[in-house]
Amino acid sequence: MSCCGSGAGYQQIAPDPLAAGEEVRLASRVVADDVRQTDLSVPSVHCGGCIRTIEKVLGELDGVEQARVNLSTRRVTIRWRADGVPPPFIEALRGAGYEAHLFDIDADEKDSTLSELVRALAVSGFAASNIMLLSVSIWSGAEPETRDLFHWISALIAFPALAYSGRVFFRSAWRALKHGRTAMDVPISLGVLLAFGMSLYETVQRGSHAYFDASISLLFFLLIGRTLDHMMRDRARPAVKGLARLAARGALVVQPGGTQTYLSVSEIQPGMTIMLAAGERVPVDARVTKGISDLDVSLVSGESVPQLASPGSVLRAGTLNLTGPLTIVATAAAGDSFLAEMVRMMEADEQGRSTYRRIADRAAGLYAPVVHLTAFVTLIGWLVVTGDIHRAVTCAIAVLIITCPCALDLAVPMVQVVAARRLFENGIMLRDGGALERLAEIDTVVFDKTGTLTLGNPRLIDTGAVTPQTLAIAAAIASHSRHPYSRALAAAQTLNPPMSFEDISEHPGSGLEARSGASVYRLGRAAWALSCASELPPPSDEASVVLAKDGRQLAEFHFNDRLRADVGEAITRLTSDGFAMEVVSGDREEPVRVLAADLGVPYTARVLPGGKAEHVASLATAGRKVLMVGDGLNDTPALAAAYASMAPASAADIGRNVADLVFLHESLSAVPQAIALARAAGRLVRQNLALAVVYNLVAVPIAVLGNVTPLAAAVAMSGSSIVVVANALRLKGERTAPRTQAAEVSATGVAGPTVLEAAE
Amino acid sequence: MMDYFYLIPIAIGIGLTALAAFMWSLKSGQYDDLDGAAERVLFEESDAPIPPTAWPKRQ
Numbered sequence: 001m002s003c004c005g006s007g008a009g010y011q012q013i014a015p016d017p018l019a020a021g022e023e024v025r026l027a028s029r030v031v032a033d034d035v036r037q038t039d040l041s042v043p044s045v046h047c048g049g050c051i052r053t054i055e056k057v058l059g060e061l062d063g064v065e066q067a068r069v070n071l072s073t074r075r076v077t078i079r080w081r082a083d084g085v086p087p088p089f090i091e092a093l094r095g096a097g098y099e100a101h102l103f104d105i106d107a108d109e110k111d112s113t114l115s116e117l118v119r120a121l122a123v124s125g126f127a128a129s130n131i132m133l134l135s136v137s138i139w140s141g142a143e144p145e146t147r148d149l150f151h152w153i154s155a156l157i158a159f160p161a162l163a164y165s166g167r168v169f170f171r172s173a174w175r176a177l178k179h180g181r182t183a184m185d186v187p188i189s190l191g192v193l194l195a196f197g198m199s200l201y202e203t204v205q206r207g208s209h210a211y212f213d214a215s216i217s218l219l220f221f222l223l224i225g226r227t228l229d230h231m232m233r234d235r236a237r238p239a240v241k242g243l244a245r246l247a248a249r250g251a252l253v254v255q256p257g258g259t260q261t262y263l264s265v266s267e268i269q270p271g272m273t274i275m276l277a278a279g280e281r282v283p284v285d286a287r288v289t290k291g292i293s294d295l296d297v298s299l300v301s302g303e304s305v306p307q308l309a310s311p312g313s314v315l316r317a318g319t320l321n322l323t324g325p326l327t328i329v330a331t332a333a334a335g336d337s338f339l340a341e342m343v344r345m346m347e348a349d350e351q352g353r354s355t356y357r358r359i360a361d362r363a364a365g366l367y368a369p370v371v372h373l374t375a376f377v378t379l380i381g382w383l384v385v386t387g388d389i390h391r392a393v394t395c396a397i398a399v400l401i402i403t404c405p406c407a408l409d410l411a412v413p414m415v416q417v418v419a420a421r422r423l424f425e426n427g428i429m430l431r432d433g434g435a436l437e438r439l440a441e442i443d444t445v446v447f448d449k450t451g452t453l454t455l456g457n458p459r460l461i462d463t464g465a466v467t468p469q470t471l472a473i474a475a476a477i478a479s480h481s482r483h484p485y486s487r488a489l490a491a492a493q494t495l496n497p498p499m500s501f502e503d504i505s506e507h508p509g510s511g512l513e514a515r516s517g518a519s520v521y522r523l524g525r526a527a528w529a530l531s532c533a534s535e536l537p538p539p540s541d542e543a544s545v546v547l548a549k550d551g552r553q554l555a556e557f558h559f560n561d562r563l564r565a566d567v568g569e570a571i572t573r574l575t576s577d578g579f580a581m582e583v584v585s586g587d588r589e590e591p592v593r594v595l596a597a598d599l600g601v602p603y604t605a606r607v608l609p610g611g612k613a614e615h616v617a618s619l620a621t622a623g624r625k626v627l628m629v630g631d632g633l634n635d636t637p638a639l640a641a642a643y644a645s646m647a648p649a650s651a652a653d654i655g656r657n658v659a660d661l662v663f664l665h666e667s668l669s670a671v672p673q674a675i676a677l678a679r680a681a682g683r684l685v686r687q688n689l690a691l692a693v694v695y696n697l698v699a700v701p702i703a704v705l706g707n708v709t710p711l712a713a714a715v716a717m718s719g720s721s722i723v724v725v726a727n728a729l730r731l732k733g734e735r736t737a738p739r740t741q742a743a744e745v746s747a748t749g750v751a752g753p754t755v756l757e758a759a760e
Numbered sequence: 761m762m763d764y765f766y767l768i769p770i771a772i773g774i775g776l777t778a779l780a781a782f783m784w785s786l787k788s789g790q791y792d793d794l795d796g797a798a799e800r801v802l803f804e805e806s807d808a809p810i811p812p813t814a815w816p817k818r819q
Contacts, residue, residue: 048799071796118786126779130772146764153768 024086024102035065036082040089040100041649043427043664045074050098057096061087074664076100101649101664117227120165121220127161128213128220132714135213139711144206151203154212162196165219168226184364184405187371191400192218198397209394211401214713218404221721225409229360232416232433251276251283254327265334276326278508279482281318284337286328288313292509293324294483305458305588306484308509318633322482324508345613345637358434359685360412367405375399378704395706401713402703407695407720411688414728419681422731427665428674435660438644439675440682441625445574446616446638447601448630449585449592452648453567453668456631458484458559460492466555468495474547474557477514477523480504485545485559486512486523511545522548526556561591564648570668571599577672580624584612586634613637629671631655646671677731684731688724695720 028036045054051069058067058078064087065079080087093100134150142150169192173185192215199210253263254273265283268274276282278293294306297319306322309315315328317337334340375396382392416433423430430436450456475493478486501514501521511524522529529548547554574581583603585592596603607615612630616638619626628635628642631651639645639658647659648666656662663670699716702708708716785791 048802051796051799052803069796070793071799072793115786119783122779122782122786126775130775133771149764153772157772 024089025082028080028082028086030082031079034082035079036086038078038080038086038089038102040076040078040093040102041074041664042069042076042093042098042100043074043649044098045069045071045076053096054093054098057092058089061089061092063087064089114227114230117168117223117230120168121223121227123161124165124216124220124223127157127165128217130157131213131216135710135714147208148203148206151199151210151212154210155200155203158196158199158212158216161216162192162219165223166192168223169219184368184409187368187375187400188218188222188404191215191397191404194397195401198394209710211397211710211713214401214710214717217714218401218406218717221406221717222404222409224721225406225413228410228413228417229433232413232420232430251280268330268334270330270332272330274328274330276321276328278321278323278325281320282315282328284317284330284334285332286315286317286330288315288326288328290327291325293326294322294509296320296322296484310509322484323506342609342633342637345610345640358412359437359689360408363408363412363689364405367408371400371403371405374403374700374704381704382706391706395704398706398708398713399700399703402699402708402716403696404717405692406717407692407724408689410721410724411692411728412685414725415681415684415688415731418728418731419677422677423661423674426670426673427663428670429662429664431660431662435644436678436681437685438625439627439660439678442579442627442644442675444580444582444619444624444626445671446582446584446619446626446628446630446642448612448628448632448635448638449583449587449595450561451631451650452564452629452635453583453595453599454561454563455666456561456650458488459562460488461558461560466557470547470555472496473499473521474523474555476501477504477512477521477547480514481506481512485557488559489523489545489557519549520551522546522551526553529553563595564666564668566667566669567599570671571601573669573672574675575600577675579675584615584638586612586632609634609637613641616641627671627675646674680731684728688727691723691727692720695723 024038025036028038031037042054045051051071054069054076055067058064058076061080063081063084065081067076067078069076076089076093078089090100090102131154134154138147138150166189169185169189172183173189176183176186195211195215195218199212199215201207202210251263251265251268252260252275253268254260254275260275263272268284273289274283274286282295288309288311290311291309293309295309295315297307297316307313309321309326314331317332317334317339378399379392379396382395383389386392413433416430416436419436420430420433447453471489472493472495475490478489479493480486499516501516504512504514506512507524507528510528511522514521514523524545526544526546529546530551530553544556544558546556571581581601583592583596583599583601584607585603585605586607586609587605589605592603592605604615612635616626616628620641620643625643628638628645629647630636630639630645631648632655635647636655636658639647639655644661645659646661646663647655649656649662649664651659651662661674663674695716699708702712790797
């Protein structure tokens with residue numbers, strides 16, 4: 001298994017296992033009695049060996065019924081028995097060297113429209129090829145009797161194919177007509193149906209020209225375009241639904257009589273007293289009345305350091321209580337709480353963005369009236385000039401056939417499908433073809449800090465001064481806490497602890513205490529862990545803890561939030577490409593200032609979620625087209641408000657659902673790559689549209705003058721479609737060089753833990 | 761001329777068979793993972809795909 005499983009480029013730090021388990025359960029769906037299914041995205045799967053390793057590792061977990069890797073989409077589908085807690089899929093995969101993310105972007109349900117389109121495509125392809133074979137012999141000069149026979153056979157094949165495959169167009173054309181509008185599907189349906197009708201008439205009259213082949217191959221080419229286009233359309237965004245997952249579903253409320261009842265969130269009223277255990281999310285906006293704890297607010301405010309909650313602190317709905325139980329009093333009902341407010345902001349923003357019309361739709365809007373008018377003018381013209389109704393109708397139908405927008409229909413989706421494929425090869429998922437068009441136009445990039453420029457989880461740094469034994473002691477104690485620093489310490493463990501501990505207890509807001517024999521070990525804030533004040537180190541930054549034995553300091557540990565890989569390169573490249581950039585963060589001034597100064601980018605700190613969206617909106621009113629890159633719940637309104645948006649796969653579920661693009665790998669170079677590719681795709685789309693227009697400029701006069709034979713129509717249509725497809729295939733993605741483990745280590749600047757993980 | 765009476769039905773029949781085969785392979789999920797199928801041919805274990813189900817609403 002040497003070729004795979006190193007996973008060096010993809011590693012990230014474990015999310016809180018408890019919260020992850022809860023998220024796994026909520027993101028799964030029931031497929032049978034007591035069987036649930038979960039889809040995970042595993043970007044580093046790339047060979048047969050990986051398939052086997054992953055299926056074996058997952059299959060051995062307790063409760064897993066079946067696991068299957070999809071190598072094409074880099075996903076794993078797992079069926080598991082739902083009677084207990086979800087098996088630790090993500091942890092097991094990480095143990096095997098694969099980074100996995102929960103993913104349900106388009107796995108919501110089997111796409112029925114797509115399979116209908118593919119079936120229609122297969123039927124029309126079958127019919128087109130058979131009719132074309134018969135037509136070739138007619139064009140080569142078949143005897144009149146043979147020709148008539150072949151026309152009849154063609155009609156027999158064409159009719160059911162038309163009825164089956166044409167429905168896609170007929171239905172939407174009918175809908176458009178019913179609402180008194182004209183859309184691209186109206187001339188298509190008219191052209192196909194009239195061509196078939198006229199050919200049938202010619203066949204009955206033993207005429208020499210029948211257009212069955214044109215009618216059906218038109219349908220075939222158009223269906224290719226339609227199928228590709230459908231693949232690139234945005235799926236319904238379950239973004240707002242996803243928010244509900246972060247909300248607690250209920251809480252233990254203390255009734256006036258002193259009894260405790262579990263109420264659902266919607267029943268909680270301001271003034272109620274709630275018991276909040278460690279590991280639970282805050283159900284509604286509230287104030288602390290009793291207890292001390294640490295709160296993980298990173299999803300809500302973007303602040304990386306856990307906040308101390310003590311009596312009097314104000315809590316926002318959705319934050320996670322990490323260490324100690326709290327008694328809180330609700331200050332708002334669920335409908336007025338922070339999460340509900342976010343939902344409202346996002347709904348408003350998404351409405352704003354839906355005004356964007358895609359290039360293909362704009363082209364189609366211009367195209368349909370022009371085609372109708374040309375065909376109509378041809379009909380009238382021939383009637384006036386010759387007075388021959390048959391001749392006039394034939395020419396008008398020929399115009400409809402020849403102008404049928406095959407090339408136009410393929411021009412945009414073909415490029416977008418190729419672009420999506422190239423992006424996927426670089427670990428970027430595209431949600432919507434229209435996003436590619438918007439991404440090509442942006443001129444300003446706004447970054448979030450926590451989780452976007454950095455990885456959002458603290459890492460242990462400067463372990464050089466600490467002996468492995470001391471580190472092992474600290475890690476052994478830390479493994480009993482859910483505090484992010486504790487988890488970072490536990491992850492850095494290299495040796496087994498030299499002693500065993502009893503009575504490990506957590507003192508919320510202060511740290512952990514453990515006994516080993518007669519000694520008392522404390523791991524936590526210096527002021528609490530050290531007994532005599534003289535030993536107190538000079539007040540350093542917040543990001544450190546102390547390990548003390550009987551009040552004497554053994555070691556001090558420092559943490560920082562590690563930068564995402566290639567941040568510097570990405571920023572340099574964006575600068576040289578002339579993009580304006582900003583960092584907008586909800587975190588404290590100091591860490592944001594340091595980071596922004598390092599990168600040479602202007603910054604704004606301590607921004608509330610609504611403030612981020614407003615900032616993006618004000619840039620938009622100033623005429624800027626903003627790309628928002630962010631991951632937190634607090635970035636979500638800004639992601640929705642921005643002209644285009646990107647999120648890392650490690651983002652909050654909701655952020656992934658709102659963002660136009662999701663990058664799966666750790667490296668931030670995905671941002672300039674995606675922009676470059678979007679611009680290249682934009683150029684190809686314009687070329688393709690120009691090709692389609694040129695084709696029409698040449699072909700339409702010939703059709704209007706009545707010189708289009710079935711042979712000419714077939715050649716012109718296929719030729720233009722093939723040219724457009726070939727042009728789209730020219731789009732090249734840039735290959736990212738595979739990152740070596742050595743490069744990974746030096747890029748992060750952290751020796752110990754990184755080497756460990758890379759070696760796994 | 762008489763040749764047409766059996767040659768053309770045979771040709772169309774072959775075409776229809778291919779169409780039916782494609783529809784079947786599509787329905788049984790054989791196009792869901794083309795890259796994976798190419799690798800799985802090397803393994804001896806049973807590797808039946810996860811049977812498609814009606815996808816009920818998420819709970």
